[in-house]
Amino acid sequence: xxxxxxxxxxxxxxxxxxxxxxxxxxxxxxxxxxxxxxxxxxxxxxxxxxxxxxxxxxxxxxxxxxxxxxxxxxxxxxxxxxxxxxxxxxxxxxxxxxxxxxxxxxxxxxxxxxxxxxxxxxxxxxxxxxxxxxxxxxxxxxxxxxxxxxxxxxxxxxxxxxxxxxxxxxxxxxxxxxxxxxxxxxxxxxxxxxxxxxxxxxxxxxxxxxxxxxxxxxxxxxxxxxxxxxxxxxxxxxxxxxxxxxxxxxxxxxxxxxxxxxxxxxxxxxxxxxxxxxxxxxxxxxxxxxxxxxxxxxxxxxxxxxxxxxxxxxxxxxxxxxxxxxxxxxxxxxxxxxxxxxxxxxxxxxxxxxxxxxxx
Amino acid sequence: xxxxxxxxxxxxxxxxxxxxxxxxxxxxxxxxxxxxxxxxxxxxxxxxxxxxxxxxxxxxxxxxxxxxxxxxxxxxxxxxxxxxxxxxxxxxxxxxxxxxxxxxxxxxxxxxxxxxxxxxxxxxxxxxxxxxxxxxxxxxxxxxxxxxxxxxxxxxxxxxxxxxxxxxxxxxxxxxxxxxxxxxxxxxxxxxxxxxxxxxxxxxxxxxxxxxxxxxxxxxxxxxxxxxxxxxxxxxxxxxxxxxxxxxxxxxxxxxxxxxxxxxxxxxxxxxxxxxxxxxxxxxxxxxxxxxxxxxxxxxxxxxxxxxxxxxxxxxxxxxxxxxxxxxxxxxxxxxxxxxxxxxxxxxxxxxxxxxxxxxxxxxxxxxxxxxxxxxxxxxxxxxxxxxxxxxxxxxxxxxxxxxxxxxxxxxxxxxxxxxxxxx
Numbered sequence: 001x002x003x004x005x006x007x008x009x010x011x012x013x014x015x016x017x018x019x020x021x022x023x024x025x026x027x028x029x030x031x032x033x034x035x036x037x038x039x040x041x042x043x044x045x046x047x048x049x050x051x052x053x054x055x056x057x058x059x060x061x062x063x064x065x066x067x068x069x070x071x072x073x074x075x076x077x078x079x080x081x082x083x084x085x086x087x088x089x090x091x092x093x094x095x096x097x098x099x100x101x102x103x104x105x106x107x108x109x110x111x112x113x114x115x116x117x118x119x120x121x122x123x124x125x126x127x128x129x130x131x132x133x134x135x136x137x138x139x140x141x142x143x144x145x146x147x148x149x150x151x152x153x154x155x156x157x158x159x160x161x162x163x164x165x166x167x168x169x170x171x172x173x174x175x176x177x178x179x180x181x182x183x184x185x186x187x188x189x190x191x192x193x194x195x196x197x198x199x200x201x202x203x204x205x206x207x208x209x210x211x212x213x214x215x216x217x218x219x220x221x222x223x224x225x226x227x228x229x230x231x232x233x234x235x236x237x238x239x240x241x242x243x244x245x246x247x248x249x250x251x252x253x254x255x256x257x258x259x260x261x262x263x264x265x266x267x268x269x270x271x272x273x274x275x276x277x278x279x280x281x282x283x284x285x286x287x288x289x290x291x292x293x294x295x296x297x298x299x300x301x302x303x304x305x306x307x308x309x310x311x312x313x314x315x316x317x318x319x320x321x322x323x324x325x326x327x328x329x330x331x332x333x334x335x336x337x338x339x340x341x342x343x344x345x346x347x348x349x350x351x352x353x354x355x356x357x358x359x360x
Numbered sequence: 361x362x363x364x365x366x367x368x369x370x371x372x373x374x375x376x377x378x379x380x381x382x383x384x385x386x387x388x389x390x391x392x393x394x395x396x397x398x399x400x401x402x403x404x405x406x407x408x409x410x411x412x413x414x415x416x417x418x419x420x421x422x423x424x425x426x427x428x429x430x431x432x433x434x435x436x437x438x439x440x441x442x443x444x445x446x447x448x449x450x451x452x453x454x455x456x457x458x459x460x461x462x463x464x465x466x467x468x469x470x471x472x473x474x475x476x477x478x479x480x481x482x483x484x485x486x487x488x489x490x491x492x493x494x495x496x497x498x499x500x501x502x503x504x505x506x507x508x509x510x511x512x513x514x515x516x517x518x519x520x521x522x523x524x525x526x527x528x529x530x531x532x533x534x535x536x537x538x539x540x541x542x543x544x545x546x547x548x549x550x551x552x553x554x555x556x557x558x559x560x561x562x563x564x565x566x567x568x569x570x571x572x573x574x575x576x577x578x579x580x581x582x583x584x585x586x587x588x589x590x591x592x593x594x595x596x597x598x599x600x601x602x603x604x605x606x607x608x609x610x611x612x613x614x615x616x617x618x619x620x621x622x623x624x625x626x627x628x629x630x631x632x633x634x635x636x637x638x639x640x641x642x643x644x645x646x647x648x649x650x651x652x653x654x655x656x657x658x659x660x661x662x663x664x665x666x667x668x669x670x671x672x673x674x675x676x677x678x679x680x681x682x683x684x685x686x687x688x689x690x691x692x693x694x695x696x697x698x699x700x701x702x703x704x705x706x707x708x709x710x711x712x713x714x715x716x717x718x719x720x721x722x723x724x725x726x727x728x729x730x731x732x733x734x735x736x737x738x739x740x741x742x743x744x745x746x747x748x749x750x751x752x753x754x755x756x757x758x759x760x761x762x763x764x765x766x767x768x769x770x771x772x773x774x775x776x777x778x779x780x781x782x783x784x
Binding site for chain 1: 508511512515516519520522523526593594595596597598599600601602603604605606607608609613614615616617618620
């Protein structure tokens with residue numbers, strides 16, 4: 001590799017590595033700080049929340065909280081910047097919102113699902129976007145439920161299978177299109193390859209498709225704008241980028257797909273400071289940094305005169321292999337561009353810095 | 361008998377002997393010269409020259425120059441001394457022999473040592489080359505590592521800076537806010553004193569809460585904005601349910617493209633098995649246990665065929681086929697029945713099906729295939745499709761060339777064909 005190539009492409013620099021004594025399922029930056037949270041499951045079957053602070057080249061453990069059930073996922077998306085409450089979903093189907101200053105009793109708690117909550121997302125908090133703060137959870141029992149922290153016990157929206165139909169596991173959920181107080185959509189990915197887009201304003205199914213492989217992770221490039229792009233990653237090393245600006249009545253949304261690795265792509269995360277750059281993490285312990293390039297024209301008319309979207313192209317900026325085990329969780333810091341944390345199944349937490357993102 | 365070369369001339373110094381040997385027209389190459397410490401031989405068949413030297417010489421440094429029809433030897437003595445003569449006198453045959461042999465042995469050893477030495481030097485050269493390349497690669501790697509390290513340090517510094525900024529920023533913000541609040545409170549207090557007589561409860565209430573909150577910690581200064589925002593937040597959504605339909609999938613595992621083919625096959629086989637069981641269940645309840653066994657039915661059919669009850673045999677075979685349609689013998693035997701019954705088309709169908717099932721053409725199913733071909737051939741001929749019939753007979757002959765009956769029949773058919781061709 002010549003020096004010139006090294007100098008131009010963004011580099012993924014491993015800043016800190018922290019060995020953990022439990023399986024880490026999710027890691028999140030605490031907004032407006034250099035602190036991060038790890039959520040996981042200890043060997044004795046209890047849930048662990050650990051709060052670390054980044055000091056120079058090391059992470060210092062500030063606090064460790066143990067809960068009776070293992071914790072699968074968490075989000076800060078629905079809290080205010082001052083409160084910074086953490087919403088978690090655990091293996092038992094409980095949704096809890098914790099005040100980390102006083103974590104003994106949750107601020108909000110509900111047994112939302114009958115089985116493990118696989119994925120959680122929050123919208124309306126952190127000073128981003130408008131509208132009520134809401135949390136959506138997707139579970140193995142096939143349902144996707146939207147919760148409002150001001151309303152106890154019942155969800156404000158429930159997407160469940162028709163009576164008598166067999167259910168499929170919901171593996172991932174994401175909020176999007178929350179650009180004003182009324183509009184909001186929830187996108188859910190299932191293990192049989194279904195992706196469904198629910199519109200919460202009209203309480204209906206807006207779009208559904210099947211990408212032929214179980215969907216591991218979906219994310220909109222921004223939650224608080226008119227929906228622009230949706231990335232869905234799946235098993236077998238494939239992911240699809242859908243252009244969400246133009247919906248065709250029969251063909252749905254235009255997409256471009258890429259087969260990046262031989263193994264499952266576990267997560268996709270967009271860079272908070274640039275919505276066209278995202279990172280995918282794979283089952284082979286590798287991270288790929290991608291850039292989406294828009295086509296010359298984002299929509300065109302088809303033979304019947306209805307508008308059809310045009311998908312752009314993808315460019316691989318960098319890839320790096322950090323571990324032999326899958327990297328199951330990934331989070332960009334919303335405050336420092338290029339700083340990210342990832343947790344892998346080899347019980348290691350890594351803080352990475354991606355350089356030269358300004359020049360892209 | 362070799363021709364001895366004796367016309368040599370020599371002279372010596374203290375350290376060296378110079379020997380000149382004329383070659384009578386013969387051409388010499390280095391291979392013809394053999395020299396050891398005390399023995400010198402030049403052999404150019406049929407010429408031969410040998411000499412047992414007076415004293416040992418240093419044969420590695422000595423040299424021989426070939427040219428101008430003679431060989432010029434420069435032999436360096438081991439011990440500087442003047443020799444009385446070139447060769448040893450009174451050298452009897454045995455001594456000569458002994459010396460020769462020793463010389464040869466010595467030469468061999470020397471040759472061995474030389475090859476050894478060469479090998480060792482070669483290895484050392486290789487090692488050296490390897491080490492050199494490794495060093496180069498190391499240097500390259502180190503260079504890249506250094507670049508990366510520099511990047512890392514730069515980035516770490518930036519991170520520290522950012523962190524400090526964050527901390528300072530927070531402090532400043534809180535100090536600023538505090539200042540602002542104090543400023544706000546001053547006019548409020550004035551307003552309050554003015555309106556003390558008016559019952560403007562909302563204002564008072566509001567200002568009271570504001571005062572209260574400022575007594576709290578610095579962080580709560582933003583409760584102002586929080587309260588305002590909360591008033592602007594919409595009420596919780598009206599609860600509703602959306603019913604969802606999933607793309608149907610039989611297996612409880614996740615969908616993977618690479619497994620789809622396997623899954624399809626499995627489902628197909630399951631469906632087949634179920635179909636057979638289902639189709640049998642309805643009609644075969646009144647049959648005895650043995651009658652559900654295709655082999656037993658086949659035997660029954662064979663017996664009936666032998667007795668001449670061709671229709672009964674066909675029935676038995678039909679039932680057997682319904683239970684298991686993958687046994688070629690059933691079709692084969694049914695074809696024979698149909699032939700006897702003169703259901704020629706059915707016979708052809710059955711023999712074709714049998715042949716299909718006998719697809720790996722191995723020696724084991726030779727006889728079965730021969731029978732199938734013969735039966736089909738017979739059926740064709742009886743339908744007067746002689747060319748097709750001949751094809752089948754020839755196929756049968758190919759499998760089993762020694763069968764006389766088939767040959768005879770094939771001949772007959774050929775004649776028939778030629779006959780019809782001539783007549784038409």
